[in-house]
Amino acid sequence: MLKALCIAVVLFVGTSTSVSVWAARDYIEIVGSSTVYPFATVVAERFGRATPFKTPKVEATGSGGGIKLFCQGVGVGHPDIANSSRRIKAREWEDCRRNGVSDIVEVLIGYDGIIIGQAVDADPISLTQLDVYRALAKRVPNPNGNHSFVDNPYRTWAEVNPALPDQPIEVLGPPPTSGTRDAFVELVLEAGCDQVPWIAAMKSVDEDQHKALCHAVREDGHFVEAGENDNLIVQKLNANPKALGIFGFSFLDQNSDLIKGAMVEGHIPSFDTIANGDYPISRPLYFYVKKAHVGVIPGIKEYLMEFTSNKAWGDEGYLTDKGMIPLPPQRRTWVGTSVRSLEPMAL
Numbered sequence: 001m002l003k004a005l006c007i008a009v010v011l012f013v014g015t016s017t018s019v020s021v022w023a024a025r026d027y028i029e030i031v032g033s034s035t036v037y038p039f040a041t042v043v044a045e046r047f048g049r050a051t052p053f054k055t056p057k058v059e060a061t062g063s064g065g066g067i068k069l070f071c072q073g074v075g076v077g078h079p080d081i082a083n084s085s086r087r088i089k090a091r092e093w094e095d096c097r098r099n100g101v102s103d104i105v106e107v108l109i110g111y112d113g114i115i116i117g118q119a120v121d122a123d124p125i126s127l128t129q130l131d132v133y134r135a136l137a138k139r140v141p142n143p144n145g146n147h148s149f150v151d152n153p154y155r156t157w158a159e160v161n162p163a164l165p166d167q168p169i170e171v172l173g174p175p176p177t178s179g180t181r182d183a184f185v186e187l188v189l190e191a192g193c194d195q196v197p198w199i200a201a202m203k204s205v206d207e208d209q210h211k212a213l214c215h216a217v218r219e220d221g222h223f224v225e226a227g228e229n230d231n232l233i234v235q236k237l238n239a240n241p242k243a244l245g246i247f248g249f250s251f252l253d254q255n256s257d258l259i260k261g262a263m264v265e266g267h268i269p270s271f272d273t274i275a276n277g278d279y280p281i282s283r284p285l286y287f288y289v290k291k292a293h294v295g296v297i298p299g300i301k302e303y304l305m306e307f308t309s310n311k312a313w314g315d316e317g318y319l320t321d322k323g324m325i326p327l328p329p330q331r332r333t334w335v336g337t338s339v340r341s342l343e344p345m346a347l
Contacts, residue, residue, distance in 0.1 A: 025076040026298055028056035032066025032083030033179050034228045035112055035248040036285050039319050040083050040307075046318070047306045053299030056081075062228050063179030064092075070288060071096035080293045080300055084286045085112065085179030085248065093347050103291035106345035107304070108335050109313060111325040113249035113274040114184050114281040116171075116262040117233075122241040125157075125165065126263040129280065133192025134160045135169050136223050138216035147198050152218045165242075172226040172233045173217075173246035183283040184246055190214040191280070234258050249274060250323030275325050285324070291342055301342075308336045 030040055037060040048055025061069065063084040070082035071092060088106070096104060116127060134140055135157065139149040157164035174181040193214035194200040203210040217223050226233045226245070233245040234255055244262065249269055252261055261269035265280045273279035287307075294300045306312060313319050315326055327335065 027054040028081065028297060028299055028303055029079045030056050030058045030081040030083060030287075031061045031069050031079045032059075032081075032287070033063040033085040033285070034060040034174075034230060035063075035085040035180055035250065036083035036109070036287060038250060038254070038322055039109065039285070039324055040081075040287065042318065042322055043303070043307045043312055046312075047299070047303050050306075051299065051302055053302060056299070056303060058083075060228055062175065062177035063182070064177040067092050067288070068095075070290065071099055071101055073099045074101055074290060074292045076297070078290070080290055080297050081303075082288045084288065085283060086182045087284070087286060088288060088347075090347055101290060101292075103344040105289040105291055105304075105339065105342050107287050107289065107308070107339055108327065108331075109285050109287060109307065109324070110319065110327055111274060111282055112285050112323075113261075113269045113279055113325070114180060114187060114283065115247055115249055115252045115269050116188075116264060116281075117237065117245045117247060117252060117259045118262055119237040119241040119243075120256075120258055120260050122237075122260075123165065124260075124263070125244070126266070127164075128161075128195075128265055129188050129192035130195045131157075131161050131164065131192070132264075133189050133195075133214075136171060136217055137189060137193065137214070138218045139213060141196055141199065149213060152220070152222075155222070167242045169222040170224065170240065170243040171222065171246065172224050172236055172243060175225045175227060178228060179283075180246065180248060184281075185215045185217070187281045187283065189217070248323075249325070253323030271320075271323075271325060282325070288345075289342075291344060294342060304339050308332075308339050 037058060040058045044056040044058050063086055066082040067084060067088055070079050072078055118125065135154060137152060140152050142148045142150045154160045154169060156166055156168055158166035230247045230251045233247060237243055237245050237259060252259055267273050267279045269279050274282045289300065289304065311317055313326055313332065320326055
């Protein structure tokens with residue numbers, strides 16, 4: 001470990017204002033997705049107990065916030081790894097490159113479902129993606145049916161769909177910096193939006209307008225940003241059983257005594273329905289590694305080996321106990337080979 005720290009001083013002295021600061025960082029620094037956080041944390045804890053390296057520091061900053069920190073530069077003052085519940089965006093990739101973060105190893109770790117959750121004692125609700133779009137979009141098709149949009153007029157679920165309960169729309173969800181928010185917008189709001197044929201046709205004519213209309217979330221109090229703390233959503237759902245919340249399946253899996261998942265398009269979220277593709281709201285989970293830090297910050301390569309070992313992310317691995325849906329075996333083999341060779345990604 002001492003040798004690694006010495007190397008760190010030599011390699012990074014050109015970019016650091018203080019050699020002692022570089023030399024002090026003898027642990028892995030991980031930021032990013034609150035959804036990936038529990039997976040990264042359990043790997044970090046096991047890694048810290050089983051190896052001579054220090055337990056990595058893991059922070060839940062949201063996918064967007066974590067990638068922003070990750071892309072700010074190379075050196076001990078910047079994170080080594082960014083967790084993300086969505087793939088890195090092209091503009092984020094360009095930000096990285098502009099700041100000298102040119103070689104990035106992408107690690108696809110598994111899948112997760114996005115849950116529209118309720119308090120465990122709440123009356124069950126069954127939703128379609130179109131229902132959720134109508135309930136939460138900032139602007140919706142004019143109810144008069146003249147192919148125009150209006151500010152969302154719906155105040156209750158029964159106004160959205162007469163088959164739904166006559167109770168106020170109140171949905172607690174993540175902020176714009178969250179990968180869960182990004183995935184929810186794409187997999188639920190846009191999917192629901194495109195169930196209206198004339199809106200779906202708009203995408204091929206004006207993609208930017210289509211995205212603006214289908215992705216914008218209402219801001220009139222019916223959608224409430226609850227931050228990156230999913231525990232806060234659980235508390236609020238139990239305080240108000242008529243409210244709904246948005247979070248990852250892994251969080252539901254670990255808190256099934258307090259919350260349950262609403263049925264979406266006829267399917268209850270579960271390990272099996274997400275794994276076999278029946279549940280419609282699922283997304284891949286990633287983390288990104290700064291290749292320039294491997295061999296400089298102690299333990300990064302060994303952490304990668306732990307995360308991508310069969311005992312961690314295999315079909316019977318300890319990450320499945322945390323609610324992660326594993327990759328198919330062939331896909332795991334391919335990703336594991338790429339990780340071992342530290343092959344940089346390309347968009």
